Amino acid sequence: MNNEELTAELHCSNCDHETIHTLVYAGRLLVSTTCQVCNSQVKHEAIDLRLHYLKDLEHRIATKPRRLLRRFWRAPFSSAISLPKKFMSQPRKIWSEIKSILGRN
Numbered sequence: 672m673n674n675e676e677l678t679a680e681l682h683c684s685n686c687d688h689e690t691i692h693t694l695v696y697a698g699r700l701l702v703s704t705t706c707q708v709c710n711s712q713v714k715h716e717a718i719d720l721r722l723h724y725l726k727d728l729e730h731r732i733a734t735k736p737r738r739l740l741r742r743f744w745r746a747p748f749s750s751a752i753s754l755p756k757k758f759m760s761q762p763r764k765i766w767s768e769i770k771s772i773l774g775r776n
């Protein structure tokens with residue numbers, strides 16, 4: 672899983688005003704924010720990240736059957752064709768996300 676970078680205007684405690692920050696995301700989780708003016712970086716603790724990720728994953732797994740069912744009722748014919756493939760590809764995708772998060776230093 673590749674990290675994604677976004678920029679946003681946030682308050683920097685070092686500069687003490689609004690500056691452009693680089694936000695680094697792993698999936699949907701914020702890993703770090705870096706002020707582009709003074710370069711001060713806030714890293715989100717790996718352990719927090721892991722706990723947050725596991726909670727997020729738990730929620731995704733818990734709500735998945737309902738989400739898939741909802742999609743099925745909206746378009747039963749096309750879902751019936753694409754559903755088995757989606758079911759098959761999910762565990763691998765989730766596993767690669769877990770490896771990426773747990774392998775983080």
Ligand SMILES: [Zn+2]
Pocket residue numbers: 683684685686687690706707708709710711
């Ligand atoms: Zn700053």
